Amino acid sequence: MALLGAGCSNGEEPPRIAAPEASLAPYYEQKPKWRDCDGGFECAGIEVPLDYDQPTGERIQLSVIRLPASGNRIGSLLLNPGGPGGSGIDYARSAESNISAKLRDRFDIVGFDPRGVGDSTPVTCMSGKNLDAYIGLDMSPDSPAETTAMDRGSREFAARCQEKSAKLLPHVGTVDAARDMDVLRAVLGDEGLTYLGKSYGTYLGAMYADLFPKNVRALVLDGAVDPAIPALTSNALQSKGFEVALTAFVENCLTAADCPFTSRTVDGALAEISALLARADKTPLRNTLDDRKINDTWVAFGIATPLYDRNSWDVLREALRTAFAGDGTYLLRIADILLGRKADGTYSNQTEANKAINCVDHAYPANLSAYQDAAADAAKLSPRFGEFVMWDSLPCAYWPVKSADPDRKLTANGAPPIVVVGTLRDPATPYEWAEAMAKQLTSAVLLTYNGDGHTAYMSGSTCIDTAIDTYMITRKPPAPSTRC
Numbered sequence: 001m002a003l004l005g006a007g008c009s010n011g012e013e014p015p016r017i018a019a020p021e022a023s024l025a026p027y028y029e030q031k032p033k034w035r036d037c038d039g040g041f042e043c044a045g046i047e048v049p050l051d052y053d054q055p056t057g058e059r060i061q062l063s064v065i066r067l068p069a070s071g072n073r074i075g076s077l078l079l080n081p082g083g084p085g086g087s088g089i090d091y092a093r094s095a096e097s098n099i100s101a102k103l104r105d106r107f108d109i110v111g112f113d114p115r116g117v118g119d120s121t122p123v124t125c126m127s128g129k130n131l132d133a134y135i136g137l138d139m140s141p142d143s144p145a146e147t148t149a150m151d152r153g154s155r156e157f158a159a160r161c162q163e164k165s166a167k168l169l170p171h172v173g174t175v176d177a178a179r180d181m182d183v184l185r186a187v188l189g190d191e192g193l194t195y196l197g198k199s200y201g202t203y204l205g206a207m208y209a210d211l212f213p214k215n216v217r218a219l220v221l222d223g224a225v226d227p228a229i230p231a232l233t234s235n236a237l238q239s240k241g242f243e244v245a246l247t248a249f250v251e252n253c254l255t256a257a258d259c260p261f262t263s264r265t266v267d268g269a270l271a272e273i274s275a276l277l278a279r280a281d282k283t284p285l286r287n288t289l290d291d292r293k294i295n296d297t298w299v300a301f302g303i304a305t306p307l308y309d310r311n312s313w314d315v316l317r318e319a320l321r322t323a324f325a326g327d328g329t330y331l332l333r334i335a336d337i338l339l340g341r342k343a344d345g346t347y348s349n350q351t352e353a354n355k356a357i358n359c360v361d362h363a364y365p366a367n368l369s370a371y372q373d374a375a376a377d378a379a380k381l382s383p384r385f386g387e388f389v390m391w392d393s394l395p396c397a398y399w400p401v402k403s404a405d406p407d408r409k410l411t412a413n414g415a416p417p418i419v420v421v422g423t424l425r426d427p428a429t430p431y432e433w434a435e436a437m438a439k440q441l442t443s444a445v446l447l448t449y450n451g452d453g454h455t456a457y458m459s460g461s462t463c464i465d466t467a468i469d470t471y472m473i474t475r476k477p478p479a480p481s482t483r484c
Helices: 022-028 088-093 101-106 128-135 144-165 174-187 200-211 231-253 266-282 296-308 310-324 329-339 350-361 368-381 386-391 394-398 431-440 462-474
Strands: 042-049 059-067 075-080 107-112 193-198 216-222 418-425 444-452
Touching: 022 042, 022 174, 042 174, 059 088, 059 174, 075 088, 075 174, 075 200, 088 107, 101 107, 101 462, 128 144, 128 296, 144 350, 144 368, 144 394, 174 193, 174 200, 174 350, 193 200, 193 462, 200 216, 200 418, 200 431, 216 462, 231 266, 231 296, 231 310, 231 368, 231 386, 231 418, 231 444, 266 296, 266 310, 296 310, 296 329, 296 386, 310 329, 350 394, 368 386, 368 394, 418 431, 418 462, 431 444, 444 462
Parallel strands: 075 107, 075 193, 193 216, 216 418, 418 444
Antiparallel strands: 042 059, 059 107
16 A cells, blocks of 8 residues: 555655554554445454553454545545544545545545444443433423423433443543544554544544644644633533524525515514524424424524535525424424434434543533533523533533543644634634634644535535645645635
8 A cells, every 4th residue: 555645746755653652563553454335435444442551451443434546546535524423434435525526536535433433332322212302301491390300311311321331431532532543544554644624523633633743744624623612611602603603594594585584684583583492492393203392402403403504504494484383393304414313213323422522522510500500601692502502511510431631722733734724604613713723733724714504625615625625635735814
């Protein structure tokens, strides 16, 4: 297999590689057994230590998939779609729509499920019915009974994860996942890592660069997070991002013939959405799909989901139309997409992995009152999403494993140029997070997209796509402060 950097076209020397510890050599030197897995893809399993402090102890397996380069190959391009909890294997399977033809020509497109996710030794906690009940809790509690139910449900979530995945929970954090990526880089035969991370994947990529700065070839961190802000502050800012995106949706909707709002002003339309949430909180909307009660929590998830992609705004218009008429089924179906719920009532392990990784990555308060206060403050910042985003983190208050690596700046001193991408009206990762990450990483260049939706690459901007493709192939980043 050709080494990454051997075919670099800009004449630069390949990055210097930090040698792995001798005890890790068996992992770095393993040879994957690739097998055909349909559609031109090849699949393999890669072994990594459960605990990097005990590399001769128990091993776990990562599932990896690759689409071989179609042309003059440079090396491998690793992908992470975010979450945490998103499947890199599923993302790579959609490479034709997620990755440009230029990059597919020059790189093997490689997806992997991080440890604890999907097919890579997954965290398991609850049955589909139990997840339905947990997700369907009233995450805007306005009575002591509702607060108690939210608290009890969050405790149960944490307890069931401990019951079923206790051995794995201490080892699913981003530090371990970043170390796995370096093993994977070596196993793939790449001298330096070429990587596209989106959303949470930007945190994973920044962590990798901080741990292995000399092993970086080219990193694109799209929809960047701010590694250094406290967890509940991050929740509040994210809820504000959804509010900004919702306002952009409403402004666009009011220009469309099929816009469902009776009001013709932005404030009036937002008030109609608030009224819909209050209505569902009091009396669940009609559900023609199954026996779930479509309360305001499900409605909020259903509204939030299409905000990730501007191309889905027409879906949100229709879903709101039916919801205003009393039927929440369409919103429920949309929420299921975000939450990884399947038609048979089972879930991917996305929700469980998301909690497991977040709770061990970040320092969360351990007292209920902190969430009550934070939810009240977030509701002022984001009237339609603040409480839901804040209360969704409550299981971390009772998580059996506490963060050993509290929120801190990541600098990646010594890494080559890294491209950080921020979208001005991104609902899930507010633009100021991209600005913050770009300031923290010493070699970062900020690329800005004046657009809507979550993440920018392959979202319709030729300017963004060209800048990223050029950087990935040549390692020449866009000019500082480039805007598209």
